[in-house]
Amino acid sequence: MPKVLIADKLSPAAAEIFKNRGLEVDVKPGLTKEELIDIIGDYDGLAVRSACKPDADVIAAATNLKVIGRAGIGVDNIDVKAATAKGIVVMNTPFGNAITTAEHAIAMLFAAARQIPAADRGTQAGEWPKKAFMGTELTAKTLGVIGCGNIGSIVAERALGLKMKVVAYDPFLTEERATDLGVQKVELEQLLARADAITLHTPLTAATKNILSADAIQKTKKGVMIINCARGGLVDEAAVRAGLDSGHISAAAFDVFVEEPAKDNILFGAPNFIATPHLGAATTEAQENVALQIAEQIADYLLTGAISNALNTPSITAEEAPRLKPYADLAEKLGLFAGQIADGGFSDIEIGFEGEPAHLNTKPLTAAAVAGALRPLFTEVNMVSAPEMLKARGVTLTEATRSDSPVYDNLIRIRVKVDGSWRDVAGSIVAGVPKIVEVKGMALDAKFRPVILYVNNVDKPGFIGSLGVMLGDAGINIATFNLGRQSQGEEAVALVGIDAEIPEDVVKKIEALPQVRYVKVLTF
Incomplete structure (x- = not known):
């Protein structure tokens, strides 16, 4: 059960909303900074007005915190930058007062x-x-x-x-x-x-x-x-x-x-x-409105994933959340694929949505894809912090939508630019399962697995046999094997789902095969 702390004086109706929605709630206004730091790790949500100040020290101690809600407009009492870096959604109530x-x-x-x-x-x-x-x-x-x-x-x-x-x-x-x-x-x-x-x-x-x-x-x-x-x-x-x-x-x-x-x-x-002593929002009606509004917003996010009036992440309605979830998962996995084959960094990223996802709210999907692409470089990145991290590093982001997809009902494509050349991957939800359906423009049909060996090779006889022997000699079991190629004798890719990490010396042996152009062990 999610747990919320009300750390400022709010209308009692706010606590009632949390309780009626099935959340556990504690009301503790007037805490010192040290007292707040001592207990904040126990909470998933924090509701404040202007007296409580969740600064960088408080946020560092907030090991479970997912959302901070400000009953009011201004958030200068909240360290939004620190919250963003930690993946904590910061919401306010811009219309209540x-x-x-x-x-x-x-x-x-x-x-x-x-x-x-x-x-x-x-x-x-x-x-x-x-x-x-x-x-x-x-x-x-x-x-x-x-x-x-x-x-x-x-x-x-x-x-x-x-x-x-x-x-x-x-x-x-x-x-x-x-x-x-x-x-x-x-x-x-x-x-x-x-x-x-x-x-x-x-x-x-x-x-x-x-x-x-x-x-x-x-x-x-x-x-x-x-x-x-x-x-x-x-x-x-x-x-x-x-x-x-x-x-x-x-x-x-x-x-x-x-x-x-x-x-x-x-x-x-x-x-x-x-x-006057900061009375702008000091009416009975306004205080009731913002308290009720922030309680509903925090409860919606913790229970359904809906995000409204957030300052550091795209808004998602309660109706959108279940429809977006599978596509956000696919986008993040594809981003992780692209980030890993970027080999240390990229200057541009392009994200395309075709078919059904193009008709949805694509902002959270883009945030998920960017988070995945940055994770190989920054392990703490998340959907909330990813767009800002991308912007801070001067990486160009381009988004595109297409109302239909030539082959699939839905498709997400991600391209990253590395040293002037593009590397791309595309995926789709097929029968409810996220799949990789294209790499470097070559069609295939591969499920995501915890460990995938990605090989870019020349399509010549003997490659599959040599690869299988090397993995077998190393005691590595092959779970799935998916191939794609341009045409006979030309460029090809192999995505090999395996049941264990591959030792570095085995990777080097695979790289030494005459047909192999590029090898990468991907983890998901």
């Missing part, structure tokens, strides 16, 4: 425009400071949205409802989507120059860190308002303080900070600065 966070940004925009917190403090102190506050009307003003994804697009829609003009900077926003939303897609420089108020809705990455730098803030309109309900670190806090003090920035409202909890911050006490 989107409306709540967007509403908080709009609330902060209103509060900044009308200076509501300061007016409230003065009024409740008995000062009746009516003349001290002159607000800004939002109607007809231009809102600059940095990051127009799920939350940013909701903010844009709400702002349009307030009769504001909206310009958006997002490298991934298409012109078609911008038109549908009713916003104008612009470059960052244009947004800075035009916006009366700027709101940020992008994750914190190397590319977005300090996207509102001191230099960027200098390019904004005098009197600009800045709203950050996304992530601390997107804005240079010292530059915002300087802008507030000088009056260049008329108001700023932040829900997030570089260091949290923010007990002390350079922005605190600045004129027209509003702060």
Whole structure:
């Protein structure tokens, strides 16, 4: 029975979902790092919010962990790189608190425009400071949205409802989507120059860190308002303080900070600065939604293999998982075949899907094939880490699909480029059994076995007999023997399933046969 640890304060409904789905669950919020390291090896799944921080040390101790689920959007508290390297799927809930966070940004925009917190403090102190506050009307003003994804697009829609003009900077926003939303897609420089108020809705990455730098803030309109309900670190806090003090920035409202909890911050006490303690997702509805959503996602993955909202591996629906499994197994085995005959590395890999697999979700199949191809070089590689490892090494990946296959109902073909020449293998699921059906363009019909002797030879009389004698003299039993050839007397291949590893001296004797061009012992 899979076992899940809830290591943060989540709605009790999350634990009930795990129990109702048949999983064992422990609820232990507030663990220290050392306490988490001591027990994490017992769990298959980990559910967190933002307080628990599964870093590289925790992940190294997570010997059985298969999935980390973040009840929320941001995953900067999780070492995604370390999790990926270990094959741990990292999921989040990008939609569960989107409306709540967007509403908080709009609330902060209103509060900044009308200076509501300061007016409230003065009024409740008995000062009746009516003349001290002159607000800004939002109607007809231009809102600059940095990051127009799920939350940013909701903010844009709400702002349009307030009769504001909206310009958006997002490298991934298409012109078609911008038109549908009713916003104008612009470059960052244009947004800075035009916006009366700027709101940020992008994750914190190397590319977005300090996207509102001191230099960027200098390019904004005098009197600009800045709203950050996304992530601390997107804005240079010292530059915002300087802008507030000088009056260049008329108001700023932040829900997030570089260091949290923010007990002390350079922005605190600045004129027209509003702060809330990371309340963007803090509504009853949102917390219930993300808790339920992450519990279902973790349970689905551990029980069915379905993957949704993962940051480091392709998504797979519960309906797809059973259909993909045999093809993923075939793809991984073919990749392992190709990786072993690559003899130490390859510069390019091509993966083709024909027939039935071409109509499925091929991304996880490609990940399985790449994992297999890299395993002879990197034993710890897995479906999750493989695509990133391939990219990091500059290997070119090409994928292709073909709706039907000339011979088989289904076919997966893998080619690797070694020193300028291609080496290829193809396989198919035949009567439910994964088989090798083509090597170097030569047709054959071979089952995968734990050990296969692969021989590329010239089709001349005496080869099969000589090979059989050598294996027999070495006490190696032949389980299967499959042949393919171009035509009589030309190039041929032999896949010999054997019951034991072949000693190196026997391999060298086979290599010395006059008909032999290449020999490799393959393991699966």
